[in-house]
Amino acid sequence: xxxxxxxxxxxxxxxxxxxGHSFDCQPIxxxxxxxxxxxxxxxxxPIFVSVTDDQILCITYLWGESEIVSDKRAEMMETMLEMxxxxxxxxxxxxxxxxxxxxxxxxxxxxxxxxxxxxxxxDNAIDVIDDFSEYLV
Amino acid sequence: xxxxxxxxxxxxxxxxxxxxxxxxxNSTRIFEQEIRDAENHLTKAKRDLTDVxxxxxxxxxxxxxxxxxxxxxxxxxxxxxxxxxxALALEVAEKVASLETELSAQQAALENFTASVAxxxxxxxxxxxxxxxxxxxxxxxxxxDSVHKAxxxxxxxxxxxxxxxxxxxESLERIKAKQQNFDDRLxxxxxxxxxxxxxxxxxxxxxxxxxxxxxxxxSVLDRIKAKQK
Numbered sequence: 001x002x003x004x005x006x007x008x009x010x011x012x013x014x015x016x017x018x019x020g021h022s023f024d025c026q027p028i029x030x031x032x033x034x035x036x037x038x039x040x041x042x043x044x045x046p047i048f049v050s051v052t053d054d055q056i057l058c059i060t061y062l063w064g065e066s067e068i069v070s071d072k073r074a075e076m077m078e079t080m081l082e083m084x085x086x087x088x089x090x091x092x093x094x095x096x097x098x099x100x101x102x103x104x105x106x107x108x109x110x111x112x113x114x115x116x117x118x119x120x121x122x123d124n125a126i127d128v129i130d131d132f133s134e135y136l137v
Numbered sequence: 138x139x140x141x142x143x144x145x146x147x148x149x150x151x152x153x154x155x156x157x158x159x160x161x162x163n164s165t166r167i168f169e170q171e172i173r174d175a176e177n178h179l180t181k182a183k184r185d186l187t188d189v190x191x192x193x194x195x196x197x198x199x200x201x202x203x204x205x206x207x208x209x210x211x212x213x214x215x216x217x218x219x220x221x222x223x224a225l226a227l228e229v230a231e232k233v234a235s236l237e238t239e240l241s242a243q244q245a246a247l248e249n250f251t252a253s254v255a256x257x258x259x260x261x262x263x264x265x266x267x268x269x270x271x272x273x274x275x276x277x278x279x280x281x282d283s284v285h286k287a288x289x290x291x292x293x294x295x296x297x298x299x300x301x302x303x304x305x306x307e308s309l310e311r312i313k314a315k316q317q318n319f320d321d322r323l324x325x326x327x328x329x330x331x332x333x334x335x336x337x338x339x340x341x342x343x344x345x346x347x348x349x350x351x352x353x354x355x356s357v358l359d360r361i362k363a364k365q366k
Contacts, residue, residue, distance in 0.1 A: 028290050028291060028294045029290065030286060030287070030289060030290025030293065030294075031286040031289070031290065032283050032286040032287045032290060034287045034290050034291060036291070036294070041312065041315045041316060041319065042312050042315075044307075044308035044309075044311050044312055045308055045312065048287060048291055050283055050284070050287040052276070052279050052280055052283045053276070053279060054272075054276050055276070055280065057280065057283070057284065057287075059284075059287075062305055063304070063305035067304055067305055067306075095284060095288050096288065126309065126312060129305045129306070129308070129309045130309060133305075133306055133309070136305055136306055137306075
């Protein structure tokens with residue numbers, strides 16, 4: 001599996017998608033190949049996909065450290081831990097000073113599974129921002 | 138120190154400048170080489186195991202054969218004794234004695250092989266666990282490295298692309314607004330569809346002569362005729 005295969009699949013999907021979403025893929029050049037995936041209507045929350053030797057990582061950034069209401073930070077963290085397991089397929093993460101939700105798939109996953117993962121991740125991200133807005137400025 | 142602790146230390150240590158690797162590539166390569174070596178040893182150990190198991194089977198067959206031969210010869214010896222031929226019985230007994238020596242040698246060999254098989258199997262299991270653990274650790278290292286580099290690429294892309302990551306709440310509001318807009322349009326088009334659908338149905342009914350009919354001179358005349366009867 002590599003990001004080009006994923007991009008090809010998602011671009012070819014068009015209206016055939018079983019998740020009801022349309023995907024727009026844009027590879028980002030760098031030391032590690034990253035695929036930026038925008039779901040139509042949700043361009044503000046792109047998903048970044050990278051492929052390593054044994055897993056496929058799908059990441060959506062949520063908010064930065066600066067967006068958190070400072071005296072609610074600890075409470076937010078606790079809520080994140082509590083929410084981590086009920087949230088289907090995705091987990092919370094922190095990358096540098098940004099919080100994120102991500103899903104990791106085995107490298108042997110099918111393209112349909114990846115599509116499903118992306119749709120769920122996007123839904124999760126939107127729900128999380130909605131539900132966590134009390135902690136955000 | 139576990140691999141997670143190492144990674145945590147590296148991240149906390151502020152090794153987050155773009156281009157500065159959290160895990161140095163050289164030690165990753167060394168680690169990969171160690172995994173390959175361990176896998177080679179494993180392959181060799183498995184080959185050895187096959188050899189030893191073959192020898193074990195041979196020895197076990199040999200033990201059975203000698204045991205059978207001893208039993209047969211003991212039968213011969215007692216038959217000779219029954220016939221009163223002590224000399225022949227002694228000759229057979231000597232053969233049995235030499236067979237027993239052979240048997241104990243084969244049994245010792247068999248025990249040896251059995252012990253080797255058990256040891257090799259244990260060794261293989263241990264190596265397999267080790268290789269799996271090394272691979273898991275390498276995966277942690279590589280994932281950390283990959284995410285680090287991916288983040289750098291994403292950040293660069295956003296900076297150069299002149300677009301910025303929006304504030305989370307703003308993003309959500311925009312997405313919701315778009316969704317609302319889409320829903321509204323969908324609703325509107327459904328309504329439109331329903332209205333035009335009704336209209337066309339009425340037209341069809343009328344054409345088929347069902348439902349409200351415009352009065353015609355003929356129908357009025359028919360009605361009057363019906364009353365006269």
